[in-house]
Amino acid sequence: MIRQYELVERVKAYDPSADEDLLNRAYVFSMKAHGSQTRASGDPYFSHPLEVAGILTTLKLDTATIVTALLHDTVEDTVATLEDLERLFGKEIARLVDGVTKLSRLEMHSEQAKQAENFRKLVLAMSEDIRVLLVKLADRLHNMRTLHHLKKPEKRRRIARETLEIYAPLAERIGMHQVKDELEDLAFAELNPEARDSILAQLARLRSEGEDRVLRIIDELTRIMHDDGLPGVQVTGREKTPYSIWRKLQLKNVSFEQLSDIMAFRVVVDTVGECYQALGIIHSRYPVVPGRFKDYISTPKPNGYKSIHTGVIGPERNRIEVQIRTRDMHEVSELGVAAHWAYKQGQPRQGAREYRWLRELLDILEHAQKPEEFLEHTKLELFQDQVFCFTPKGDLIALPRGATPVDFAYAVHSEVGDHCVGAKINGRMLPLRTQLQNGDQVEVITSKAQSPVPGWERFVVTGKARARIRKFLRTQQRAQYIELGRAILQRQFRQEGYDFTEKALEGVVKIFQQPSADDLMAAVGSGLHSGREVFHAVFPGHKPQAQTAPREFDERAATLVKPKPKAKGKEAPLPIRGLIPGMAVHYARCCHPLPGDRIVGIITTGKGVTIHTIDCETLESFNDTPERWIDVAWDVGETADDHVGRINLVVANEPGSLGTLSTVIGKNGGNITNLKITNRNTDFFELLIDIDVKDAKHLTNIMAALRATPVINSVDRARGR
Incomplete structure (x- = not known):
């Protein structure tokens, strides 16, 4: 202590x-x-x-x-x-x-x-x-x-x-x-x-096999920098953390050995000019790996990070990542805001609203209905993998990977998002659900007549966009519920021989724990209270007339935008929004959709609706019949049974490999329901495996755990079988 x-x-x-x-x-x-x-x-x-x-x-x-x-x-x-x-x-x-x-x-x-x-x-x-x-x-x-x-x-x-x-x-x-x-x-x-231990074991193996190689690479990079006029350069090697390697295995269909950036080499110099001089030295000596160059000096990350990243076929033909930065940049990259803290210079700041991401969180806070919703949207906003896009004026907008032009529009300004009708990406008009890529220039087209569309919630990925869309839809839905509740109460009062007035509700709003008459009518419209309950609260001494059960609920169910049917017996409600109650539903065997996947419904005469993933190749055959398409999404609020996830897997043909495979799947909460060997040779088996999983993320975690296992050569989701 x-x-x-x-x-x-x-x-x-x-x-x-x-x-x-x-x-x-x-x-x-x-x-x-x-x-x-x-x-x-x-x-x-x-x-x-x-x-x-x-x-x-x-x-x-x-x-x-x-x-x-x-x-x-x-x-x-x-x-x-x-x-x-x-x-x-x-x-x-x-x-x-x-x-x-x-x-x-x-x-x-x-x-x-x-x-x-x-x-x-x-x-x-x-x-x-x-x-x-x-x-x-x-x-x-x-x-x-x-x-x-x-x-x-x-x-x-x-x-x-x-x-x-x-x-x-x-x-x-x-x-x-x-x-x-x-x-x-x-x-x-x-x-x-288990996954961390597996990655640590493989890192230890690589370290023991290649320790001398790392030192030789550092020596060679240092020597070529000295020879070309950079005597003060400092070159070091740094391993990626086990968790960052795990995330790479989750996102890429590669084995542990195929990851090229497990070891990154840092070149630290004195000035910005020397950063680009060092880059020129490296690129002139070694072949560049396409798509691996990133200049965060000219375009810093939103958190202030500056560095040049490049991938090359380096010394001894090793594929390596090199990060080039100044000493000041290196300090900021490690300590962030603490490295240049204004209090150390006696310049106290009043707040931290200059951070764009923090302003976004405050905006989400303003539009979220309750704390849990704010937390959900915040997790989206803090998602780490990012793409960097530009406005037509060249302003940088950082977004989570998978973001769309609607997310971009809301990142520019809430009003721009609300009135977005289209987008030009790199000069081409493309659909609003298009996923943006690094370096895209996005021009948002707006119209004052436009307002947020319910379908946008299916594909936006930023917390700010989702919070704003949900707030608009809640406001719109509330207006519909008020009108519906008013109609229900008017009919109820008329059946009992009374004229309905909103003033009559003001005396009973407290009984139903509602702030106002509008809130009470909305509660009736949403089914929280019945028109009969409200009527008897207004006229407690009234004797009900003998009559058959009112048709109120049938009419309401037919009018509501989103009816919520109750499960009968042991039948659980389907975890899918956008379907008509009672409609037969099937999951497509060509793509095996899982909760968390983006999905679409296809109506088939006599069979009901078949659910496909949005990227399923089978959907191309329905391009000429758009009337058969239904916009659906998983309802994250419902608890569903296990779903079948199907994967293709290549495993080494050696004793114990199938046992290792099943152990890894079992330890990660999966259950193998079917296994088929599709190809075999002296070195490898190709397998098709069905696994019971909770959702797409669960399957992704299992696949990442398999990729971290030495006997597994490759894993990916099976499509079209």
Whole structure:
């Protein structure tokens, strides 16, 4: 545990003007406040805030941030209050501690609701002062380092998932790659230890086989730089992390050995001009790998990252990735916002709204209906794989991979997205569902008469676009429900011999826990309450007339845009939106659609609807009959049975390979239901395997685990069989 004087010395080493008295008082206050509290490991609880402060000293952060780290759990876990902190340490530190403090005393309906509300509070706090996020990331980093002390596996997995989905992307967004890499690796070790161990074993093997080769490559790159006039260059080699390799295996249909950028070589120089000089030296000496060149100096990433990346057939004919940057760029690439923190120059910032991604989160927060929806959209917004596109004026827009012109339009401005009617991509008019590629120039065409279309929600991938579309649809749907509810109540009142007036509802809105008469009519229109219930609340003494069951619900069901049929007996509701209740549904055997895939329905006379993936080759045969197409999507809110995912797989023909294959699938929650050998030779077997999985992501995880297995040569989803 760091001693009091050691902490002060660490801060004074990089900031001689640090307030030593303030640091000492915070140290003593936190130690006394936490008293005899202990952590799951058995260590004194005070060791945690002390370690968090220690992490932040390695980033050379200001005194107020270090003090906040020491005090960050006092309000949440001790009897100390924000008023105490403000009186003893000032308003600034009390505000920072409040931003980091969880809303632990809130009564929430679920763990997810609590997580969502806490994250909403964090976003608001860090929008005012980014130091809140720095403390939170250091707090999460130390908690992940000690995660193994928690006894409940489900709690460990929940914390690890939250880290992977939220905190690691947040660290990436502010350029703190060291923190991001460690958070991802610690979460990966908890969530998928078998895959991580497999990748580590293969890395160790490559390291033992190629350690001399790496040193020879570094020596040769250094020599050619010196020979061509760059004597001050520094060349190093860096392995990719196990998690980043795992993501590559998920996204690409390649084996572990086929990954070309497991080892990246960094060339660090003094100036920007020398970066391009080094690039010229490398390209003049070695063949370039097409499609592997990226210039993040002329076009920096949104988090400030600058570097030149290039792929070449380098020394000894090895295919390598080379990253070229200045020393300043290297510091920013590792520490991000902490590397050029304005507080160190005595220029305090009022907020962090200059970060575009943070402004996007605030915009999502404004349009989301509830905290859980905000959290869902935020995870979309923080998705790490990005494409970089340009406006006609040359402005850079960063979007998640798979984004469409509608996502681009909403990224430019919410109003542009709302009124988008078409898009020119690189000068060509293309459909709005077209997926954008790196370097595309996008011109959005708008019309004042246009408004968001329900179908857009099927293909947009950014949280901002989805939140805005959903808000518009909720508003539109609410208006429809109000009109429908009014019609139901008018008929109910007329049947009982009364004239309906909205004023009559004002006296009973509180009974139904509705804010206004419009809200009550919307509740009736949506089926939450019946017209008969409302009538009897308005006229409690009225005796109902003897009559047959009202047709109200039949008429309402026929009028509603989205009726929700109830399951009968043991029959579960179909997890697909956009279908007429009772319609027969089949899943196409040519493409085996899974929840998470983009899908389309094809009407077949006498058979109902067949569901295909949007990229299924069979769909070409229906191009001439557009009237048979139905716009459908998976309903993520429904729980569905297992679905069949089909994969093609090439496995080494050696003893135990089939056993290894089935073990990997089983450990990742899959169940083999059918296996067929389609080709065999002395070295390899080609297999066609059906696996019961929950959704497309589940199948992707299984495929990635298989790709990380030495006996597996290749894996991909089967199509057209």
